[in-house]
Amino acid sequence: MMQTKKKRNSNSALRGFFRNAKAVVGFSIFSLFVIIGIFAPLLAPYDPQSTNFAPSLGPSVAHFFGTTNTGQDIFSQFIWGTQTSLIVGVGSSLISTLIGFIIGVYAGYKGGTVDGILNTIMNVFLVMPGLALLILIESYLKSSTPLINGVIIAVTGWAWGARVFRSVAMSITNRDFIVAARLSGAKTWRIMFVEILPNMTSQIASNLIYACLGAILAESSLAYLGFESISSNSWGTILFWAQNGGAMLSGSWWWFVPPGIAIALVGTSLALMNFGIDQITNPRLRIHKKRKISKKNPALEPSGGM
Amino acid sequence: MRYFLNKLGFLLLTIWAALTLNFALPRLMPGNPALNMLAKFQGKMPPQALKAFELQFGFSNQPWPIQYINYLGSMLTGHFGFSYTYYPVHVSTIIAQSLPWTLGLLGISYLVSVVLGTVLGIFIAWRRGGVTDSITPIVSMTFQAIPQFWLAVVFVYFLAFSNNIFPMSHSYGNTEVPGLNWPFIRSVVYHGFLPFLVVFLTSVSGWIIGMRNNMMMTLGEDYVVFAEAKGVSPRRLIFNYAARNAILPQVTSMAIALTTIIGGQILIEQVFSYQGIGFQLTNAVTSEDYPLIQGMFLIVAVFGVVINFLVDILYGRLDPRIRRRGATS
Numbered sequence: 001m002m003q004t005k006k007k008r009n010s011n012s013a014l015r016g017f018f019r020n021a022k023a024v025v026g027f028s029i030f031s032l033f034v035i036i037g038i039f040a041p042l043l044a045p046y047d048p049q050s051t052n053f054a055p056s057l058g059p060s061v062a063h064f065f066g067t068t069n070t071g072q073d074i075f076s077q078f079i080w081g082t083q084t085s086l087i088v089g090v091g092s093s094l095i096s097t098l099i100g101f102i103i104g105v106y107a108g109y110k111g112g113t114v115d116g117i118l119n120t121i122m123n124v125f126l127v128m129p130g131l132a133l134l135i136l137i138e139s140y141l142k143s144s145t146p147l148i149n150g151v152i153i154a155v156t157g158w159a160w161g162a163r164v165f166r167s168v169a170m171s172i173t174n175r176d177f178i179v180a181a182r183l184s185g186a187k188t189w190r191i192m193f194v195e196i197l198p199n200m201t202s203q204i205a206s207n208l209i210y211a212c213l214g215a216i217l218a219e220s221s222l223a224y225l226g227f228e229s230i231s232s233n234s235w236g237t238i239l240f241w242a243q244n245g246g247a248m249l250s251g252s253w254w255w256f257v258p259p260g261i262a263i264a265l266v267g268t269s270l271a272l273m274n275f276g277i278d279q280i281t282n283p284r285l286r287i288h289k290k291r292k293i294s295k296k297n298p299a300l301e302p303s304g305g306m
Numbered sequence: 307m308r309y310f311l312n313k314l315g316f317l318l319l320t321i322w323a324a325l326t327l328n329f330a331l332p333r334l335m336p337g338n339p340a341l342n343m344l345a346k347f348q349g350k351m352p353p354q355a356l357k358a359f360e361l362q363f364g365f366s367n368q369p370w371p372i373q374y375i376n377y378l379g380s381m382l383t384g385h386f387g388f389s390y391t392y393y394p395v396h397v398s399t400i401i402a403q404s405l406p407w408t409l410g411l412l413g414i415s416y417l418v419s420v421v422l423g424t425v426l427g428i429f430i431a432w433r434r435g436g437v438t439d440s441i442t443p444i445v446s447m448t449f450q451a452i453p454q455f456w457l458a459v460v461f462v463y464f465l466a467f468s469n470n471i472f473p474m475s476h477s478y479g480n481t482e483v484p485g486l487n488w489p490f491i492r493s494v495v496y497h498g499f500l501p502f503l504v505v506f507l508t509s510v511s512g513w514i515i516g517m518r519n520n521m522m523m524t525l526g527e528d529y530v531v532f533a534e535a536k537g538v539s540p541r542r543l544i545f546n547y548a549a550r551n552a553i554l555p556q557v558t559s560m561a562i563a564l565t566t567i568i569g570g571q572i573l574i575e576q577v578f579s580y581q582g583i584g585f586q587l588t589n590a591v592t593s594e595d596y597p598l599i600q601g602m603f604l605i606v607a608v609f610g611v612v613i614n615f616l617v618d619i620l621y622g623r624l625d626p627r628i629r630r631r632g633a634t635s
Contacts (some may be wrong), residue, residue, distance in 0.1 A: 123316065124323045127614045129568050132587065132606040136327070139591045139599050140335040217453055221573055224455060225588055239456065248467050256463075260456035267451020268444075275443070 016280040023276020029269035037083040048233050056250045066254040069245040077238050078258050084234035088150035088219045089266070093211035095154035097204060100161030105192050107162070108169025119166065125159035131221060140224060143229040146219060146236075151281040152212075153218045161207040168200045202277055209274045213267050220263055235259035249277070309622050317615040324607035327378050328600045350627070386604070387597035391590070394604075396603035400586060405605065408582030409627045411498055412571050415505035421515020424556055429515065431521030431552075432544045442518070446511030455573035458504045462577060465500065475579035501578050509567065516559055520552035527551075554625055561617035568606055 017023050036043060046052075053071040057063055065074035107118035133156055138144065172178060173196075181195050197204070216235075222228065223236025224243065229254075242256035380387075386397035430439050466474040478493040479586050523546050524530060537580075572584030579585060585603055590598035 044584045061432070120316070120319065122322050126562075127320055127611050128324065129603075129606045129610045131572055131605050132568070133327075135572070135587060135591060136599060137331065139333055139594075180569070213451065220453055221455060224573070225576070225591070239459070243459070248463050251468075253463055256456070256459055259451075260453060260460065263456065264448060264452040268448045271447035271451060 017273075017276050019167040020276035020279055022272045023279075024220040026272025026274075026276065027270040030273065031264055033082055033086060033266055033269075037086040038081060040083040046073040046076045047265070048072065048077040048080045049231075055210055056252050057253050058252075065258050066252060068241060068255060069247070069250060069252070074238065074258070075203035077233055078235070078262070080233045081199060081235045081259065082262065083237055084146050084232065085216055085219065085236070085263075085266075087211040088146050088153075088234065089216040091147070092150035092157075092219070093208045095151060096158040096215070097161050097207050098212045099154065100207065101165050101197070101204065102192070103158065104162030104165030104272045105169040105196055106188075108166040109173050109188070109192060109196065111170070111173070114167075118162075118165035122159045122162050122166070125156070126163065128156075130157060131218065134218060135225070135227075138225075138227040141227075144227060145229055146223070146232050146234045149219050149228065151213060151221050153215045157211065157214060157218070160214075164203050164207060165200060168203055169196055172199055173194060202280065206274055206277050209270045209277070213270045216266060217265060223290060249255055310619065313454055313615055313622075317611055320611045321608055324604055324611075325378060325381055328381075328604060329374060333503040346490075351530060381604070386601040389590075389595055389598045389601075391593045391595045391598070396630060397597050401583070401601055401605050404582050404586050407580065408571060408575070408584065411501055411569065411575075411580065411582060414498075415502045416509070416567060418502075419506050419510040420513055420560060423510045424517045424553065424611065426510075426542065427514045427517025428521060428549050428552075431518045431525070431548075432540075434518070434522070438540045439518075442511070442514055446515050449511045452508060452558075453576055454504055454508050454570040455582070457508060458501070458574050461500050462503060462563050464530070476581070489570055498580075501574050502572055505567065508570070509563070510607070512563070513556070517556055520588050521548055524548040524552040554621075557617060557621050557624065561614045562609060564613050572606075 018027075049072065051071045053063065053073060054069045055067060055069050055071045057067040059066045063075060063079055065072050066075075067073055073175060103118055103122065107115045107122070134152065137152055137156070138149070140146070178195055181191050186195070218232060220236030220239065222231070223234050224239045226240050226244070228234070228237055228240075236259070238259045239256055242252070245255075247253070247255040363385055384398055386401070389397050389400055391393050392400065403439040403573065430436075430442055433439065460473075462474055466472045471489045476497060478490060478497055521544075530543065530547050538547065568584075571582070572587055574580070575584035583606060587596075587599065587602040587606075590602060
């Protein structure tokens with residue numbers, strides 16, 4: 001889903017993105033996980049819930065990541081968990097970016113009282129402690145599913161993006177092409193999505209990436225705390241069962257290590273992609289990069305000082 | 307003064323929002339699970355306590371607005387109700403007992419990572435282009451992407467369970483008597499080290515990168531270039547000219563980071579069974595102790611909001627320009 005979003009960006013930015021080594025590495029790692037997620041039914045060797053195997057087996061050829069204390073194949077759980085975690089991450093980031101875009105751009109575009117009210121709401125959401133709020137909501141929701149959690153994460157976490165979108169919208173609202181569109185009688189939603197949106201694709205992409213990382217982390221935290229129904233299967237639920245199934249006492253480190261590494265890898269790949277976007281869109285970072293290469297500035301070089 | 311009042315207004319507004327959330331959530335949820343709680347404790351508690359519970363969670367025949375006003379009144383006077391797992395202990399007592407642990411652990415690990423990270427960031431900006439400069443962003447990204455609670459689990463397993471280098475749980479040993487005595491303090495430091503390390507490792511890199519990028523931007527400013535042309539020594543240029551201004555955005559990040567760090571802390575405390583707010587919160591969820599959940603959420607929210615307020619005021623002092631701008635930006 002994210003790729004199609006990005007393809008809509010102007011071509012030059014896309015080329016710049018793929019010329020950046022960090023962005024390419026990040027994109028490759030992320031794509032690998034997407035492929036695992038899409039082809040989970042083919043890749044998973046066993047039924048993730050089946051308890052047909054010997055309990056607490058270490059990693060082997062038959063069971064790459066060993067088995068749980070009830071004899072489930074952890075590798076199959078991991079593969080299916082990849083699918084769930086990515087759907088939650090990408091889906092939640094799309095929802096929160098959409099909410100953030102609508103509220104942020106509307107506030108920035110309208111200005112005045114509308115902006116004052118929306119901006120205050122945004123700030124309230126920004127200072128609310130995210131995970132504590134999620135835990136509060138979940139405590140009333142008895143065993144929800146990963147998908148519901150993804151929606152809740154998006155609904156409580158949109159303000160980070162909205163703040164960025166608002167400031168960009170404010171800076172372009174008075175440009176000629178927006179004024180022209182308004183004078184020609186275009187509706188507000190049209191101006192927001194047709195005129196303003198193409199001018200903040202990099203901010204949107206960057207926000208999608210951060211929201212995706214945040215959602216994957218938040219979902220795994222909630223699942224780890226046991227807020228998801230026992231039939232759901234995500235990286236977080238593997239960690240939950242590892243904790244509750246005595247992975248430590250039986251020495252089954254293979255049970256809780258893979259999901260954490262996977263989350264860290266996906267997170268790093270997203271951060272790398274964001275780094276690539278930053279290099280394209282932030283002129284100041286680009287200027288410093290040029291200077292770093294040309295080394296025109298002897299006084300600022302370390303050799304000059306030491 | 308206007309700036310101060312604006313910020314104070316926002317502080318009160320946010321606390322009100324947190325209170326309203328606590329009030330509205332149990333009433334909005336389908337099949338209010340707090341109702342089951344009530345059934346469970348019927349007969350085990352004096353009617354007076356049950357009545358308070360009913361008022362707090364909306365099982366009363368009074369109209370909503372009246373319930374709401376009563377609710378706000380009891381919350382503002384510090385009546386968070388009773389904890390049901392620890393009955394007859396008040397929620398406020400539990401908060402008072404666990405808050406120092408959270409604040410101590412959070413405060414120390416947070417301060418150490420902010421100070422060390424900022425200093426390292428300045429250093430890396432000074433020697434930019436070097437090996438550290440190219441490696442740090444990657445290491446930093448990886449550490450930031452690692453879920454804190456998972457790192458905590460890994461540390462507990464490899465450093466505490468398998469090798470017994472550190473204790474697995476709790477904030478001090480069973481045999482120590484809490485107080486200002488050396489064995490107790492030593493035990494607290496010993497028990498707190500692993501949780502501290504988790505927070506430190508996962509957050510320090512963010513400060514390094516943030517400070518480095520701020521330094522890069524400041525070093526490009528005209529006044530720095532001018533000072534450089536004037537012949538100011540590089541050391542002075544970095545520390546007295548650039549770092550002073552580059553630290554300003556760090557202050558804003560400090561406030562934002564606190565609200566997220568508190569969230570991470572909840573899980574870390576859970577993993578280490580460290581008796582702070584987060585541990586009590588997750589325990590309360592398991593035992594369906596709704597008054598305790600509400601109280602813990604409220605205290606976490608108020609803490610974050612107050613810190614945010616203080617940082618805003620501090621920022622207004624550090625950077626007079628900000629005071630003239632809009633109130634909530």
